[in-house]
Amino acid sequence: MNLILHVWRQKSSGDAGRTVRYEANNVNADMSFLEMLDVLNESLMDRGEEPIAFDHDCREGICGMCGFMINGVAHGSQRGTTVCQLHMRHFKDGEELYLEPWRAKAFPVVRDLVVDRGAFDRIIAAGGFISIAAGSAPDGNTILVPKPAAEIAMDAAACIGCGACVAACPNASASLFTGAKITHLGVLPQGQPERTERVMSMVAAANRELFGSCTNIGECEAVCPKLIKLEVIARMNRDFIRASWSRRS
């Protein structure tokens, strides 16, 4: 199949950036989206043009490194799928696609489709952990975790930190990301001692990074490649309110 691509090209964070039209010809249906871009890049280099920069690493949908907007949808329209796992069999011959980087104040563009997601790391650094130094843990089976709690924790912990939720949100809110970590640690017995502090400091960190507030739109859930549920935001809000009260008392 042949496709028309309109790709955001921006040389550096200081550059204004613009959309450039490319033709991707003889695209094989079994290619992944990134393999299609690999082939396009090879042809660009043959013409002496610099290749399109995009982040990627594992290409198995787990590292969270890849991601950009395809026709305004984060990771494209295949549900529960990162762009590296999106295959060309879902596109039609002659289709026109607009590829843009994540757009959010907290995710400045580095080059082309590459953005800086360091803000996510700083949210985790603010409290997204259980403080336990190596060597001080009791035997694993002394901490019993009810199976349903383990399942909720795992559903939330599946977050890959790709940033699609922020890119899809009209408020550029990081609530799905932050709520996922707060849920993962907050439903486990191990996470209880720091539960109050954790939610307060992580929410504060997200605000500091200039992520917006959540207004329950739900775009984040719709694009999340790991199908993290909005429920994690409700859990975060509940923990936050409870933490605010318990701090006051």
Place this chain on the structure above:
Amino acid sequence: MQLDSKLPSGPIETAWDRRKFEMKLVNPANKRKYSIIVVGSGLAGGATSATLAELGYNVKCFCFQDSPRRAHSIAAQGGINAAKNYQNDGDSVFRLFYDTVKGGDFRSREPNVHRLAEISLNIIDQCVAQGVPFAREYGGTLSNRSFGGAQVSRTFYARGQTGQQLLLGAYQAMERQIGAGQIKMFPRTEMLDLIVIDGKARGIVTRNLIDGKIAAHIADAVVLGTGGYGNVFFLSTNAKGSNCTAIWRAYKRGAAFANPCYTQIHPTCIPVSGDYQSKLTLMSESLRNDGRIWVPLKKGDKRSPDQIPEAERDYYLERRYPSFGNLVPRDVASRNAKAVCDEGRGVGETGLGVYLDFSGAFKRLGRGAIEERYGNLFEMYERITGEDPYKIPMRIYPAIHYTMGGLWVDYQLMSTIPGLFVIGEANFSDHGANRLGASALMQGLADGYFILPYTIGDYLASTKLDKADADNPAAREGVNGAAGLTNKLLSIQGTRSVDSFHRELGKLLWEHCGMARNARGLQQALQKIPELREEFWKSVRVLGSGEELNQSLEKAGRVADYMEFAELMCLDALRRNESCGGHFREEYQTPEGEALRDDEHYSYVAAWQYTGPGSPPALHKEPLEFDYVHPAQRSYK
């Protein structure tokens, strides 16, 4: 070069405890006076960065990805072994030790492996306490499954994302220390050289991948946790960015490289579909617990699988290895898949594939149980192939997955350069010639959380280090060298892309140094690699400049190193005239086609020393001794 493995003597059960007591300690108040560089933020690098920082050392950690959470450990699916014996099925530290030595085809060090088996217990405790959401039983206890090559259930798992969850545990511990200012993190930064001052590793040269700045970082010790070299084959299950540059440049600064020919081929990957293919995707081998592997009995049988009656199917692993069946170790499963495909009985369009069939398991356990165990893997398979594995059996084929070889280290995890420590897949130490399933996560975390933090303290406490800074001549030479190499790659302005060279190298290696090797093929490869390298340096094309984010330039530097490393790998494979584990030499096999070791002549670690450009590397041998597990031909019949 003298190889002193510093192995403990005396009873193996207490060797590590005794060594811990003998080692010197750094006073808590003095730890903050030391700085340590860690390269890589995966299970090994991430765990050790966090632990060293918890102890009070100043840590600088480097990774090429945009965040330490992306390291490729994240892609490990199946699980992590620990000899907890929670299942009451006869497991013990000694059994895990025994299985690992045997699984490694008697090419690993007994004391190292025993230490690994002991520490496996602490790892699970640590990870549970961190909040890793391991699978649970209804009573709330930890759940286990059995895994390739083991007859007990000792594998702990978090759905099909165990590596991700363990890595996030280490990452969160790291972020806690980053927040506390104890770790300084350098993401999107690549190591290009090792700085050796007065014979000791004292720093690294890095390139900032965003603005291209090349800089020297000085510390009191350097730790490499930079993973394996599987991507030398171009197509592998490694992440696209995984590379051997850090360990290769350390090798060129004097660190011995051990057993480079030991590469592991994983039996359950999704087969190649076309020339554009950029990487191969692994399906956890836990699938082999419930899936049955088969091919048609007849050659060239093109019927769809559901049209092939039971009597015309060959469940070849169950037939040849009745006691282990589909759970034979990876090297055995891979070689058998190749053998049936070579006979013309392979399936799929290319004929390079075998079926992994769950229809029996659906009947026995119900679809729900299978979905719970492997749901995400089934989805991934469907996403990639467009086929529904709930209806049609999966097609799988072996692919390069892990490398057992790596920089040589002693029992203290220190390389032949004092002050340079190597952990995780980047070293060679614990898996011998073949790694058992669910052992990579175990080794990375053992090295990172529980071994290196002790041994590096012993080094620092017993070594006098002079003051050094980035103006040191060795540091300046390193920076100039790295800048020179970058400029050279940019100035060639040739006609061929970096990937085209990498693909060609990969094909050459897969053909001559892949699943099966022979002397003639290896000699051919050794002739062709220098030719390809020469062409690379004449006609590679890297556009753009060095002062910006330039992904082609990054790749070019890595491929330049593969072009050199590939030669060492083939040379090692040629010099090892035996078959063992992942190294299968066609000339050395039993009449039944099993690997034939030569313990009399090859029971050693091959450690290669760099002797300068264009000069052949020198081979040093570390003999292996077995006091507890008697070498025998591995039998899984």
